[in-house]
Amino acid sequence: MTGPGDPPEGTPESAPGGGDDEYRSVVFDESFVRAAPLQEFSAQERIGDHTPAVRSRGGPRRRERGSPQQAVILVLLIAVAFATAVYMGIQRPYQKPTTRAAEPLRSTLVPLTPRGEVPGGAAADLYASSPARKFRIGAEGITLPAVERTAHFSDDQVREALGTAKEFLVHSALDADTLAGGDARAVRMLIDPDQLGQFDASLSRPADDGRHAATGWVMRFDPERVSLAKEPVRVRGSMRVTEVNSTALEVVADHTYVYAVRRAAAHAPRTDTPATGAAGTGDGRDLAEPVTVPGTGPHSLFTVRREARLRFDREDLRDHHVEVVESALQAGPQACATDAATYLQPLFAGQRAPADASAGTNPYATGRPTDSLCGVLAPDAQPSGTGRR
Known part of the structure; x- marks a missing residue:
């Protein structure tokens, strides 16, 4: 039965509350x-x-x-x-990329033999009467060129290369301990670590093989044979810097060094040395002029021209190191046959160069070529107007 107001059929299914609405929640x-x-x-x-x-x-x-x-x-x-x-x-462990290893040093030394007697005198007079009178004293003679940046290196990096190069030249050619045959510790501290083995072998076991001559690295004299004057060394030369490639700079240093030397006391000739004999020159005069006081006597000038090629990669610039790639020396007066791998061997005042006693160069020999290079010291390179003492 429907209620009042409801349709007879009941509430339509579509109407609210009709049909399945009551089940919609389930x-x-x-x-x-x-x-x-x-x-x-x-x-x-x-x-x-x-x-x-x-x-x-x-x-x-x-x-x-x-x-x-x-x-x-x-x-x-x-x-x-x-x-x-x-x-x-x-x-296959990870390895940090490394830069190119430093090249080993290549060195040559050409002795310059005098045509006559080596002039002698007081060191100051010898300098004044030679071409060295226009040279500067010591490190002042090693002047730096203007600093200009390159394609891959800044002004500061170029300046660092030139400064380190000068420091190497001063320690290797002007330092008193180095010149007297010392351990050259100041030079060693500047050498690239890749070259230290070669450097140490060259100074401890010198050899005339183009790789292990001590004089390829440093200028030095035998202290038992040579005495250096108190008069400072005279120097003149030039330096230029170039960019080898994007990773390295190269400094070429071309300098002439003039040393005043004399015979050391340990090798001073005795006053009773005969004027002639087996050690004579053949003209009735002994090579070793007698002196009255051991260790004293006239000085002579010994001149060395060295062209050093120095290289700097970025690690060298950062660590204040230098790679000495090449060293070419011309030195005299000294005898052609003298082995100068260990020490420079100057002729002293009053001496003449003996006849060349070298074995010469055999082009038919096998193995490493042996050089027999020798030059003549021009008369103009010797002091003039000095007495023979």
């Missing part, structure tokens, strides 16, 4: 049903031998966690990757 849509983790077996399936009434559908929660087998596989993959990385690190 009706599940299709997406909810698909997401359910459990599914009830159908009637046909329950006819079979199924104890449970439902079955798992592997819902999203289960898929997110993954199976234990997947976890084991992931752990194994990580372990294999780690083991591979360790193995490759042992077999």
